[in-house]
Each structure stands twice: as structure tokens, then as C-alpha cells.
Amino acid sequence: MITWTADQDALRNGLAPWLHVLNDEHVELDARAEFPREKWAVLRRAGLLGLPVQERWGGLGQDLLTTMYVLEGLGEGCRDAGLNFSVSTHLASTAIAVQRFASAALKDRYLPEVASGALIGAHAITEPDSGSDALAMRTRAVRDGDHFVLTGQKAFVSNGPVADLIVVYARTGEAGSPLGITAFLVERETPGLVVGPPTAKMGLRTSPFGDLYLDGCRVPAANVVGRVGGGFLVLDHVMKWEILCGFAINAGEMRNRVDRCREYARTRNQFGSPIAKFQAVAHRIVDMEIGVRTARAALYGAASRMVAGANVTMDVAVAKVVTSEANVASALAAVQIFGGNGYTTEYGVEKELRNAVAGTIYSGTSETQRNRIAAMLGL
Numbered sequence: 001m002i003t004w005t006a007d008q009d010a011l012r013n014g015l016a017p018w019l020h021v022l023n024d025e026h027v028e029l030d031a032r033a034e035f036p037r038e039k040w041a042v043l044r045r046a047g048l049l050g051l052p053v054q055e056r057w058g059g060l061g062q063d064l065l066t067t068m069y070v071l072e073g074l075g076e077g078c079r080d081a082g083l084n085f086s087v088s089t090h091l092a093s094t095a096i097a098v099q100r101f102a103s104a105a106l107k108d109r110y111l112p113e114v115a116s117g118a119l120i121g122a123h124a125i126t127e128p129d130s131g132s133d134a135l136a137m138r139t140r141a142v143r144d145g146d147h148f149v150l151t152g153q154k155a156f157v158s159n160g161p162v163a164d165l166i167v168v169y170a171r172t173g174e175a176g177s178p179l180g181i182t183a184f185l186v187e188r189e190t191p192g193l194v195v196g197p198p199t200a201k202m203g204l205r206t207s208p209f210g211d212l213y214l215d216g217c218r219v220p221a222a223n224v225v226g227r228v229g230g231g232f233l234v235l236d237h238v239m240k241w242e243i244l245c246g247f248a249i250n251a252g253e254m255r256n257r258v259d260r261c262r263e264y265a266r267t268r269n270q271f272g273s274p275i276a277k278f279q280a281v282a283h284r285i286v287d288m289e290i291g292v293r294t295a296r297a298a299l300y301g302a303a304s305r306m307v308a309g310a311n312v313t314m315d316v317a318v319a320k321v322v323t324s325e326a327n328v329a330s331a332l333a334a335v336q337i338f339g340g341n342g343y344t345t346e347y348g349v350e351k352e353l354r355n356a357v358a359g360t361i362y363s364g365t366s367e368t369q370r371n372r373i374a375a376m377l378g379l
Contacts, residue, residue: 002300008066012073018046019077026080026206027348033198033205035162039083043117048074048087050115052241053095057111064241064303067091068248072296075252079348081355082206084249089158089207090114092242094121097167098185101226101234106185110165122163124154124212125235132368134169134181134235139214141170141182147218148172148184150192154212158362161198161208164188167238168214169231181231185223192217203354240316243363244303247323250359251299254292254330257352261285261337275337284333291326298322314376317369324359324366331356 004012021042029036043049051067053059062070075084095114098107113119130136139152150170160166166186173180186193196211226234262285265276275281302315331353335342342349360366 012070022078030205049117053115059115072248072252075249076256082204086207088246090121093123096241119164122159123167124157126156128155139170141172150214150217157212158209161210178232179229183225183231183234184219243320250327251295258288288330295323317372321369327356
């Protein structure tokens with residue numbers, strides 16, 4: 001069991017003064033599928049967007065475990081799951097990728113504004129035909145003097161419609177080879193880059209995603225993140241951070257949901273008594289509690305092993321499956337506990353179910369994760 005320090009608790013509790021703003025109109029914003037820029041500005045003032053970025057670039061210099069712990073607090077306190085998702089995407093896709101792998105010049109140029117949230121980050125991995133199979137990407141990057149010319153299309157780019165800085169993964173070598181992919185840091189206004197409009201979607205509606213079109217997009221060779229052909233190493237590291245941080249947020253959201261269901265069950269009377277007295281309802285809440293505890297154990301266990309330098313490929317895959325599927329089960333149980341009120345938009349419970357479904361798909365589907373686990377079991 002991890003014991004948190006007073007400093008870590010202070011960082012997490014520091015979100016409290018901002019929560020009333022972050023939770024304002026979360027149901028209405030979801031209905032409008034509107035990216036909450038005013039809330040993003042609040043998170044900038046709170047310093048949250050630079051959590052894992054070193055202090056020399058204006059960040060808070062926190063390690064993986066502390067970053068997860070604070071983000072879990074965001075999930076517990078903030079009912080705008082789309083905003084939460086955009087935060088984790090920004091941190092993992094750009095802040096972590098640039099800090100860990102980029103050149104000193106790129107770090108000095110971009111990290112201060114990434115850490116402050118002045119630049120919103122995204123990464124472009126998935127393509128219309130490749131889905132979770134990143135090695136099957138077709139977007140090409142061809143060397144032309146001191147530039148690379150990128151051509152192709154990316155899909156489901158989270159934060160894409162609002163991003164200022166995008167880490168684009170493209171093929172520079174043999175198709176299907178882990179050594180054939182390179183990561184590029186691309187500014188939004190780069191000629192040849194066209195950012196598509198937000199795509200209407202089921203959940204996480206305040207976190208926009210869309211397509212990205214690259215038509216002879218010229219990117220300086222100096223903007224390679226890592227080295228040419230090393231993009232898969234960047235992607236592998238970034239995805240571990242994305243899963244651990246993003247699903248730590250989900251664990252916080254699950255905790256908030258358990259607490260609200262407990263309170264609702266104690267105060268909602270049917271047939272002459274609080275519905276908490278009905279075993280069927282109580283057991284649903286018990287299962288929700290088991291789910292959040294299991295998810296936290298899997299997530300922080302994987303993170304601890306990762307920090308210790310262990311191979312955590314299976315640990316991260318297990319943590320993602322456990323948390324994403326527990327989150328769906330928890331949200332579905334909440335709708336059932338709230339009954340007719342849960343089915344309406346007023347209480348925001350139905351939106352939590354729509355949001356939760358996404359977790360079994362993004363960052364590698366549950367099926368992909370199970371295939372990965374099976375392979376590591378020698379199956």
C-alpha cells in the first residue's frame with residue numbers, strides 16, 4: 001500500500017478551491033459538446049497542466065505516482081469527464097513525449113508553454129484503416145533536405161480540434177516494423193496540416209476529437225521527437241503514461257460515483273424505507289466499491305513497478321482492462337440505483353455511462369489488451 005506524504009496531499013487538496021468553477025454547467029456543456037476553455041484557463045491558474053514537467057520549464061516536477069494521485073483527485077472532484085480526459089491527453093501526449101525524448105532545443109522552445117497550458121497538446125496516432133494497430137499506419141514522412149514531408153490522414157485525434165501542438169507519428173521505414181515509425185512535433189499552423197472539425201460522439205463530449213489531414217506538410221527535421229525510426233519507443237512510453245494517468249482519473253470518478261450512490265440510496269425512500277436497506281441496491285454499491293479498490297490497486301501497482309524499472313507491459317494492460325471495465329459496470333450500476341432519475345440528463349449519471357464506454361476503446365481496446373496479455377502468457 002502506498003503512503004502519501006503531506007506534500008502530495010497538499011497538491012491534491014489544492015484543487016478544492018477551483019472545483020466549483022470546474023463543475024459549473026458540466027451537464028449543459030456536455031449537451032452542447034463544447035470544449036470548456038474557461039475551465040482550461042482555471043486549470044492553468046491552478047498549475048495542474050505542468051504536473052510532471054520539470055521546474056526548469058515552469059512545471060511542478062512531480063513523478064509518475066504523484067501525478068496520478070493528483071489527477072485521481074481531479075477525477076474525484078471534477079464532474080466534467082471530458083475536461084479531465086483532455087488534461088490527461090495533453091500531459092501524456094505532449095508534455096511527457098517532449099520532456100523524455102525531445103532535443104534540448106525543442107524542450108526549451110515548447111515545454112514552458114505546454115507546462116503552463118498556453119499551448120494545448122495532442123498526438124496523432126490512429127488512422128481510419130488501422131485502429132489499434134499502430135504499426136499498420138500509412139502516413140508517410142519522407143526526408144527532403146532539412147525537412148520531412150508528411151502525407152496521410154489521422155483519425156480520432158483527442159484534443160485535435162483545439163490543439164496548438166501535435167505529436168504526429170508517421171512511417172519513415174518499412175511498413176509493420178517497430179523501427180519504421182518516427183514521431184514529429186508539429187505546430188497547428190504548419191502549411192499542409194489541416195485540422196478537421198470536431199466529430200460528434202457518444203461520450204466525453206467536452207473533449208473534442210477529429211481527423212487530421214497531412215498534405216505535403218513540411219516539418220523541420222529538428223522537430224523529430226527522439227530519433228528517426230525511434231517513434232515506437234516514444235509511443236510505448238507515452239501510452240503507458242496515458243493509460244496510468246487517464247485511468248487514475250477514472251478511479252477518482254468512480255470514487256465520486258460510489259459516494260453519490262451511497263448518499264442517494266440512504267435518502268431515497270421506496271416502499272417505506274431507504275433503498276439502501278434493499279440488499280439488491282446495497283450489493284450494487286458494494287460491487288462498485290470493490291471495483292474502485294481493485295482498479296486503484298492495479299493502477300498504482302503497475303506505476304510502482306514502472307518507476308522501479310520493471311517491464312510493466314502486462315501490468316499496464318491488466319490495469320487498463322480492470323479499470324475501464326469496472327468503470328462501465330460502476331456507471332451502469334449508478335444509473336440503475338438512481339432509477340428514472342439516472343436515466344434523465346438532470347443528475348448527470350447517464351452521461352457518466354456514455355463517458356465510461358470510451359475507456360474500453362481508446363488507448364488500445366480491451367480486446368487488444370487481452371491479446372497482449374495472452375501473448376505474454378505464451379498463448
